[in-house]
Amino acid sequence: MEKKELIHEGKAKKLYATEDETMLIQLFKDDASAFNGAKKGTITGKGEINCTISSIFFEYLQSYHISNHYIKNLSPNEMLIKKLDIIPIEAVMRNVVTGSLEKRLGLQEGMMLEYPIFELYLKNDELGDPLINEHHAYALQVARPEEIRLMYRSTAKINAILKSFMERRGMVLVDFKLEFGRTDSGEIILADEISPDTCRFWDRKTHKKLDKDRFRFDMGGVEQAYREILERISSN
Numbered sequence: 001m002e003k004k005e006l007i008h009e010g011k012a013k014k015l016y017a018t019e020d021e022t023m024l025i026q027l028f029k030d031d032a033s034a035f036n037g038a039k040k041g042t043i044t045g046k047g048e049i050n051c052t053i054s055s056i057f058f059e060y061l062q063s064y065h066i067s068n069h070y071i072k073n074l075s076p077n078e079m080l081i082k083k084l085d086i087i088p089i090e091a092v093m094r095n096v097v098t099g100s101l102e103k104r105l106g107l108q109e110g111m112m113l114e115y116p117i118f119e120l121y122l123k124n125d126e127l128g129d130p131l132i133n134e135h136h137a138y139a140l141q142v143a144r145p146e147e148i149r150l151m152y153r154s155t156a157k158i159n160a161i162l163k164s165f166m167e168r169r170g171m172v173l174v175d176f177k178l179e180f181g182r183t184d185s186g187e188i189i190l191a192d193e194i195s196p197d198t199c200r201f202w203d204r205k206t207h208k209k210l211d212k213d214r215f216r217f218d219m220g221g222v223e224q225a226y227r228e229i230l231e232r233i234s235s236n
């Protein structure tokens with residue numbers, strides 16, 4: 001598949017057009033950012049690692065009939081994807097308290113949530129991706145009720161599938177962020193990436209953080225942590 005013009009350069013990825021107008025190439029960069037772009041850096045090898053990790057998760061979810069934009073890998077840091085009309089909402093699911101939830105509600109980090117929490121954030125860099133609820137989404141006309149319902153059902157299913165997948169590999173799926181998009185026929189499918197940039201993973205025994213929090217809080221061993229996730233999910 002021939003790579004054509006660059007159509008989007010984001011903080012972590014680049015999107016290129018292809019000769020097929022229904023498909024894009026998603027290239028994963030080594031660039032890292034946190035706190036809505038306030039902190040920037042690079043993580044050597046991250047592009048290739050995240051591309052591979054995302055491919056593994058997308059393929060695994062397809063085996064459970066969770067439709068997603070992944071088609072195939074083209075190089076270590078590039079995947080061919082279905083072009084979608086992205087719904088400008090981040091769908092977050094949380095199993096364990098940390099991060100902004102810990103601060104917002106004054107909860108103890110590490111507290112297990114008996115009922116996972118589903119959150120929506122508006123994708124708007126100028127506003128710093130604010131927390132919204134479904135009614136804001138309808139009023140802002142970014143998604144319709146049946147679309148939000150579908151995003152919730154899909155995110156809950158993905159949580160159940162990936163939680164046990166990670167558990168079997170000695171890790172806790174703490175929380176994660178997903179993006180969804182519409183196909184030409186109006187079907188809502190999973191898009192973007194699933195990686196240590198967009199999920200929090202802890203070692204089950206030690207609770208060692210194996211995700212972007214190591215970069216956010218200058219904990220060191222960032223690249224090793226990303227590699228460890230790849231190694232652990234690559235083995236059965």
Ligand SMILES: Nc1ncnc2c1ncn2[C@@H]1O[C@H](COP(=O)(O)OP(=O)(O)OP(=O)(O)O)[C@@H](O)[C@H]1O
Nearest residue numbers: 010011012013069081082083084086123179191192
């Ligand atoms: N299948 C798809 N079709 C079209 N766009 C997509 C698809 N999957 C992901 N995207 C979009 O591609 C971009 C990927 O770039 P990246 O994640 O680096 O952006 P970003 O800097 O994080 O900005 P954003 O806040 O938009 O995510 C995102 O805007 C994402 O919404």
Ligand SMILES: [Mg+2]
Nearest residue numbers: 010011012192
């Ligand atoms: Mg992004």
